[in-house]
Amino acid sequence: MGESPDRIVSTLCHGCSYGGYNCGILAYVKHGKMVRVAGNPYNPLSEGRLCPKGQSAVQWVYNEQRLKYPLMRIGERGEEKFKRISWDEALNLTAEKLRAIKEAYGPEYIMLSKGQSSSWLGLHHFLWMRFLHGMGSANLGWWGPYVCYGPQLMYHKLVIGGPTYARADYDNADLIIEWFTGGGTGGASRGGVETTDTNMRSVPVKILDRLEKGARLVIINPQLIPIGANGRTYKWMPVRPGTDSALALAMINIIIKEGLYDKDFVGKWCDGFDKLIEHVRQYSPEEVEKITDIPAKDIRAVAREYAKTKRACIRVSESPEKRDLQGFAMAIPILIAITGHLDRPGGNVWFHPACRLGFDTLVKTVPEEMKARIFGGEKFYIKFRGRTTCDLTSTIEALITGRPYRPKAMLWFGTNFMGTGRNPALIAEAVKKLEFIVAVDVVPTQATRYADIILPAATRYECDGEPTIWQDHLAIANKVIEPLWEARNELEVTLDLACRLGMEKDFWNGDYNAMLEEFVGPSGVTIEELRASGPKGIYVPRTELMDKRERYEMVFENLPNKKVQLYNSTLEQNGYDAMPTYKGEPEDPVTTPHLLKEYPLIFTDEHSQYYNHHSWMRNVPWLRELRKDPYAKINPETARQYGIADGDWMEIESPHGMMKAVALFFAGLRPDTIMGQHGWWQGCTALGLPEYPGFNGGTNPNVLYNYEQRDPMTENLTKNTLVRIRKTTPPDGVAPLKEMM
Amino acid sequence: MARYGLVINVKRCIGCNSCTVACKNWHQIGAGVEGRRRVVDVTSGRYPRLSKWIFPISCMQCDEAPCITVCPTEATFRRKDGIVALDAAKCIGCKQCIDACPYHARYFDEKKGVADGCDLCSSRIDGGLQPYCVESCATRAMVFGDLSDPQSDASRLIRSEKGIQLSPQKGTKPKVYYIGILGSALEMSIV
Ligand code: SF4
Ligand code: SF4
Ligand code: SF4
Ligand code: SF4
Numbered sequence: 001m002g003e004s005p006d007r008i009v010s011t012l013c014h015g016c017s018y019g020g021y022n023c024g025i026l027a028y029v030k031h032g033k034m035v036r037v038a039g040n041p042y043n044p045l046s047e048g049r050l051c052p053k054g055q056s057a058v059q060w061v062y063n064e065q066r067l068k069y070p071l072m073r074i075g076e077r078g079e080e081k082f083k084r085i086s087w088d089e090a091l092n093l094t095a096e097k098l099r100a101i102k103e104a105y106g107p108e109y110i111m112l113s114k115g116q117s118s119s120w121l122g123l124h125h126f127l128w129m130r131f132l133h134g135m136g137s138a139n140l141g142w143w144g145p146y147v148c149y150g151p152q153l154m155y156h157k158l159v160i161g162g163p164t165y166a167r168a169d170y171d172n173a174d175l176i177i178e179w180f181t182g183g184g185t186g187g188a189s190r191g192g193v194e195t196t197d198t199n200m201r202s203v204p205v206k207i208l209d210r211l212e213k214g215a216r217l218v219i220i221n222p223q224l225i226p227i228g229a230n231g232r233t234y235k236w237m238p239v240r241p242g243t244d245s246a247l248a249l250a251m252i253n254i255i256i257k258e259g260l261y262d263k264d265f266v267g268k269w270c271d272g273f274d275k276l277i278e279h280v281r282q283y284s285p286e287e288v289e290k291i292t293d294i295p296a297k298d299i300r301a302v303a304r305e306y307a308k309t310k311r312a313c314i315r316v317s318e319s320p321e322k323r324d325l326q327g328f329a330m331a332i333p334i335l336i337a338i339t340g341h342l343d344r345p346g347g348n349v350w351f352h353p354a355c356r357l358g359f360d361t362l363v364k365t366v367p368e369e370m371k372a373r374i375f376g377g378e379k380f381y382i383k384f385r386g387r388t389t390c391d392l393t394s395t396i397e398a399l400i401t402g403r404p405y406r407p408k409a410m411l412w413f414g415t416n417f418m419g420t421g422r423n424p425a426l427i428a429e430a431v432k433k434l435e436f437i438v439a440v441d442v443v444p445t446q447a448t449r450y451a452d453i454i455l456p457a458a459t460r461y462e463c464d465g466e467p468t469i470w471q472d473h474l475a476i477a478n479k480v481i482e483p484l485w486e487a488r489n490e491l492e493v494t495l496d497l498a499c500r501l502g503m504e505k506d507f508w509n510g511d512y513n514a515m516l517e518e519f520v521g522p523s524g525v526t527i528e529e530l531r532a533s534g535p536k537g538i539y540v541p542r543t544e545l546m547d548k549r550e551r552y553e554m555v556f557e558n559l560p561n562k563k564v565q566l567y568n569s570t571l572e573q574n575g576y577d578a579m580p581t582y583k584g585e586p587e588d589p590v591t592t593p594h595l596l597k598e599y600p601l602i603f604t605d606e607h608s609q610y611y612n613h614h615s616w617m618r619n620v621p622w623l624r625e626l627r628k629d630p631y632a633k634i635n636p637e638t639a640r641q642y643g644i645a646d647g648d649w650m651e652i653e654s655p656h657g658m659m660k661a662v663a664l665f666f667a668g669l670r671p672d673t674i675m676g677q678h679g680w681w682q683g684c685t686a687l688g689l690p691e692y693p694g695f696n697g698g699t700n701p702n703v704l705y706n707y708e709q710r711d712p713m714t715e716n717l718t719k720n721t722l723v724r725i726r727k728t729t730p731p732d733g734v735a736p737l738k739e740m741m
Numbered sequence: 742m743a744r745y746g747l748v749i750n751v752k753r754c755i756g757c758n759s760c761t762v763a764c765k766n767w768h769q770i771g772a773g774v775e776g777r778r779r780v781v782d783v784t785s786g787r788y789p790r791l792s793k794w795i796f797p798i799s800c801m802q803c804d805e806a807p808c809i810t811v812c813p814t815e816a817t818f819r820r821k822d823g824i825v826a827l828d829a830a831k832c833i834g835c836k837q838c839i840d841a842c843p844y845h846a847r848y849f850d851e852k853k854g855v856a857d858g859c860d861l862c863s864s865r866i867d868g869g870l871q872p873y874c875v876e877s878c879a880t881r882a883m884v885f886g887d888l889s890d891p892q893s894d895a896s897r898l899i900r901s902e903k904g905i906q907l908s909p910q911k912g913t914k915p916k917v918y919y920i921g922i923l924g925s926a927l928e929m930s931i932v
Contacts, residue, residue, distance in 0.1 A: 035769065036766050036767055036769065037766060038767070038873065038876070038877065039876065039877040041876075048876055048877060049759075049877055049878065049879050049880070049881070050759060050763070050877045050879070051757060051759050051879050052757060052758050052759045052761070052762040054759075055759055055762040055763045055765075055766045055877070056762055056766065057766075058766065059772070183755070184755070185755075185757070202879075202880075204755050204757075204879060204880050205879075205880050205881065208752070208753045208755075208880055211752075212752070224791070224793060226755045226756050226757070226795060227755055228793075229755070229756065229793040229794060229795050230751050230752060230754060230793070230794055230795060230796070230921065230922070231752070231792075231921070232752065236789065238788075238789055610757045610758060610759075611758075621771075621772030621773070622762045622765055622766070622772050623762070624772075625772050625773065626758050626761070626762075635788055637787070637788070666784070667784050667785075667786065667787065667788055667791050668784060668788065668791055668793055669788070670788070671788055686772060686773075687772060687773065
C-alpha cells in the first residue's frame with residue numbers, strides 16, 4: 001500500500017459476543033486514526049479470517065450514530081428530552097440515586113441487566129456481577145434466557161450433566177447434523193454463539209474442512225442455510241416450524257425399536273431406559289410425518305444413519321421451539337447419549353479451557369434473604385441456578401403490578417430491552433415505572449430513550465481491553481486508539497462508580513490494572529507479559545482433562561446415580577414432565593389448525609445473519625448496504641399468491657400484533673413459512689435509511705408472538721406463530737434523538 | 742515472468758460477503774459504491790428440489806482484456822506480471838472500460854470521478870503479500886498464485902479440480918478460475 005501505517009496494534013474483534021475470545025484483529029493506525037483492519041494470522045481461533053462484521057471495524061468505530069457524551073433526561077420519561085452533562089455530574093448523580101434507593105428501600109430494588117453486545121461471560125460479566133453483589137442485590141437479569149441459546153443448557157445439564165454444552169466435535173465427525181442453526185452465519189469466521197469452552201473455532205471452516213474429507217452434512221431447518229448451498233448438503237429436512245421435538249422423539253423411537261442404540265453405554269451409564277422405551281412408542285414415524293411434514297422414510301433414514309455412524313455430531317444453536325423448549329432441549333441430549341455419541345471423538349464433546357479466568361463475584365456476600373427476594377425466585381430455573389439471576393418476565397410483571405415489590409433502579413449495559421425482548425410495548429410500559437435508569441451503550445438504542453442517564457461506551461478498539469482464553473491460548477484486546485468524543489471504557493466506568501459508592505475496598509481501589517491482573521491470575525500469566533506477547537498471545541500448558549474423552553465419571557457426577565437421566569426424577573419431584581414430550585407451540589398448524597383460515601402462514605425468525613449481531617450494527621454502512629431493509633424471507637410461489645413482489649413491503653399480522661418487513665424472495669424456504677429476523681430498528685445515517693418503530697406496526701417480530709404461554713421451567717417465550725400477509729407501504733420512520741447525535 | 746491468477750473454490754464459499762467488505766476495508770472504498778467484489782446468489786429449481794449456488798465475482802484478470810484496448814489514456818494497463826491494473830491519476834472517467842467489460846467487473850466511483858476494479862491487490866503482491874480478500878476469506882475459499890508455474894497451488898488446483906472460467910466464449914481469456922461448480926450455474930450469474 002502506498003501509505004504505510006504508523007503502527008499496527010493487535011487486538012480482538014468487537015463484532016459478536018463481546019467479552020469472550022473473539023477473532024484476532026490487526027488494526028492499522030495512521031496519524032492517530034484507525035484506518036483499516038486485517039485478520040491476525042496468529043490467532044488460533046480465526047487464523048487471519050474475518051467475517052464482514054470484523055472487516056467493518058473501522059466504520060463501527062468512526063460512526064456518526066455513536067453516543068458521544070453523557071446525557072441526562074430533562075423531560076418526562078419516554079418524552080425523549082435530554083441534555084448533555086459531564087461524566088462527573090453523571091456518575092455523581094448515579095451514585096447518589098443508587099445510594100438513596102438502597103437506603104430507602106433495600107439493595108434488591110436495584111437491578112442490573114446486560115446484553116450480549118456488551119459482554120458475554122468475559123471480564124465485563126464478572127465485574128458487573130461483582131458490582132451488583134457488592135451493592136447487596138442479586139437481581140441480575142438479561143434477555144438471553146428468553147430469546148437465545150442459553151436456556152437449553154439447564155435441560156442438557158439435567159439429562160447429561162457436564163459443566164456446559166456437549167458440543168459438536170466437527171474435527172472428527174463423519175456425519176454432521178446442523179439442527180436449526182445458521183451454520184455459522186452469526187460469526188462466519190468464528191462461528192455462531194461462543195463461549196470459552198467451545199471448539200467452534202469456526203463453524204463454517206470446520207464443517208468445510210470435514211466435508212472435504214468426505215463427511216456428510218444434514219440440515220434440519222425450514223430453510224436451506226448457506227452452508228448447505230453449493231452442493232454441500234447430503235440431506236435437507238425442511239421440518240415444519242414448531243415440530244422439531246416430535247422429529248427428535250421419532251428418531252429416538254426408531255433407534256430404540258431397531259436396536260440401534262449403544263447397548264454398552266446405555267447399560268452402564270443411563271437411568272430410566274425402560275421408561276423411555278415406553279414413552280417414545282407414541283412417536284411413530286408415520287404419526288410424526290403428519291406433524292413435521294417430513295416423510296416417514298426420511299425420518300427412518302436419518303435416524304438410522306445417525307445411530308450407525310460412529311462419529312456423528314449434532315449441533316443445535318438457538319432452540320427452534322421455545323414454549324415447547326423442554327421437549328426439544330431434552331430429546332436432543334437423549335438422542336446423543338443413547339447412540340453412544342457423547343464425549344467421544346466426532347460426537348458431542350465437552351471442551352474445556354486450560355484454565356478459567358475470573359475473580360470472585362462476591363455472590364457469597366449476598367445474604368440469603370436477598371436471594372430469596374429475587375424476582376421469579378420461585379421459578380425452577382432460577383432455583384436451579386442458585387438464585388443468582390432473576391427472571392425478567394417476572395421483573396416486568398413486578399414493575400407493572402407492584403407485586404411482590406416494584407424495583408426502583410436499573411443499570412443497563414449494552415442491552416436493548418425493546419429490540420430483543422418479547423412484548424416490547426409491555427416492556428416499555430414496565431420500565432416507565434422505574435425511578436432511575438442508567439443506560440450504557442456504544443450507540444443509542446430503542447431502550448436508551450427511556451433512560452435517565454445515558455453514558456457513551458467506548459468500543460473495544462478504544463479500551464485497554466480484557467484478557468481472554470480459548471482452549472490453551474491467552475489473548476488480550478489491546479487499545480488501538482484513544483476513546484473518541486467523550487466515550488469511556490465501561491469497565492473503568494464501573495470501577496469509578498463502585499468507588500463513588502464507597503465500595504473501593506472491593507474494587508481494587510479503582511486500580512484498573514490490578515483488576516486485570518486478578519482476572520488473568522488463574523492462568524499464571526501477567527497482564528504485562530500478555531500485552532508484550534503481541535499478535536501471538538501466550539499458550540498456557542494444556543491440562544490432561546482437555547484432551548481426554550469419555551470423562552463420564554466427571555461430567556455425570558452431579559446427576560442422580562451419576563448416570564444420564566433418560567427418565568428425570570428431579571423434574572418429576574418438582575411436578576414437571578420427567579421425559580420430553582412434543583407439545584407444539586402456542587399457534588401452529590398442528591396445535592391450532594382452526595386458526596389457519598384466518599392466519600394461513602407460519603411465522604418464525606432466524607437468529608443471525610452475516611451482517612449484524614442481534615439488534616446491533618445496522619448503523620455500519622458497509623454492512624447495511626448488503627442488506628438494507630428489515631426483511632422477511634418468503635417463498636416466491638407463496639408471494640405470488642398474494643401479489644407480492646421481491647422487495648415489496650409486507651404487512652405481517654398474527655393474532656397478537658402486526659409488523660412490516662420487506663419481502664426477500666427465497667425458494668429455499670418452506671412455502672408455508674415466513675422467516676423474519678429480530679433486531680431491526682436502527683437507521684443508517686450514512687445511507688439515508690431511517691430508524692423504524694419497534695412496537696406494533698413497526699419492524700419488530702417480537703410483537704407477533706404469544707407472551708402468555710411459556711416453557712414452564714425456563715419461562716422461555718415462543719418464536720412461532722401463525723400470520724396473514726399483504727402488500728403494504730413502508731412504516732413511518734422514527735426521528736433519531738438529536739441530542740444524542 | 743509470473744502470470745498471476747486466482748482460483749475460487751466454490752465448494753468452500755458460504756456467500757458471506759466478507760471478501761466484499763474486506764476489499765472495501767483494505768482499499769478504503771466507501772459505502773454506497775459497488776466496489777471491486779460482489780457475491781452472487783443463483784438459486785434455481787422449485788422447493789424443495791432446488792439448487793443454490795453462491796460465489797464471488799470480481800475482475801477476471803483477462804489476458805485479452807477489452808478494458809485495456811478501449812481505454813483512451815492507458816489508465817487501464819497490464820503489468821509485467823499479467824495483472825490488469827488501473828492508474829486512477831490517468832483515468833478521465835469516460836467509463837469505456839466499464840462498458841467494455843463482459844463481466845460487469847468494474848464500477849464507477851462518482852465521488853472520485855474514476856473507474857475502479859480489482860487489481861488482485863497488486864500493491865500487496867509487490868510487498869510479497871497475498872491479496873487481502875484471499876488472506877481473510879472467512880472460509881479460505883480462494884487460492885492466489887502464479888499460473889505460469891505449473892507447480893503453484895493455483896495451477897495444481899486448476900488441473901486437479903478441472904477449473905473453469907466464466908464465459909470463456911467471450912474470448913477474453915480470464916485468469917480467474919472456478920472449481921467445484923457446474924459451468925451452467927456459473928453462466929447464470931452474469932445474465
Ligand atoms: S466472527 Fe466476525 S464478528 Fe465475530 S469475532 Fe469473528 S470477525 Fe468478529
Ligand atoms: S469471504 Fe470467502 S466464503 Fe465469504 S463470500 Fe467471499 S469467497 Fe465466499
Ligand atoms: S474482467 Fe473486465 S475489467 Fe477485468 S480484465 Fe476482463 S475485461 Fe478488464
Ligand atoms: S484481490 Fe484485492 S482488490 Fe481484488 S477483490 Fe480481493 S481485496 Fe479487492
